Amino acid sequence: MDWIGDHLAGVFLALAIALGIAEMFSLDLILLMLALGALVGMVSALLGAGFAVSAILAAVASVACLAVVRPPLVKRLHTGPELSLGHGKLVGQQAVVTQRITGLEAGRIKVGGEIWSARPYDDSLAIEPGATVEVWEIRGATAYVHPVPSIES
Incomplete structure (x- = not known):
């Protein structure tokens, strides 16, 4: 000791x-x-x-x-940063319409470098090609989008 x-x-x-x-x-x-x-x-x-x-x-x-x-x-x-994986990472992103979107028929958008089928979130809207939209939701393989207001000069 x-x-x-x-x-x-x-x-x-x-x-x-x-x-x-x-x-x-x-x-x-x-x-x-x-x-x-x-x-x-x-x-x-x-x-x-x-x-x-x-x-x-x-x-x-x-x-x-x-x-x-x-x-x-x-x-x-x-704990770490929230990681959005899969199609969930597209929600909230802006996309460009490549094929006319209406409430009756799905069109196409380009978002995140990929082409997705898309429908308007509001069925009464028709969105023309070249318009900028925001992805509000993904259901299956279809993005539900809403047009982003643009400032016209």
Whole structure:
């Protein structure tokens, strides 16, 4: 026990390193918080605290890190930007009409570099080729569009 008391800072440092290495395999951030607690124990040992005080400070720091630091860190790591995949990414984009669109027959639009069949969102509208439209909804393989007002000079 005398050796541990004489090398207490080294023991806490070795514990912190071992926990840090183990964290690389678990990636759960729990062992990292315990390693931070061990570093607090190392610092207190370097400042002359005994084993009991250093162990208590390490435990308190570990629990505090687990309660305060880890939850927002995990939340931030597990959230990311919203990714729109498939046809959902076309909703809200502007397109150009390539074939006349009416409520009675589907036309064609070019959106995102692809040609899509399209119908007007409002069945009473007729949209001529060359007009700019906005994709409001995708149902199956048909885009439902609405004309974008243009500023005529």
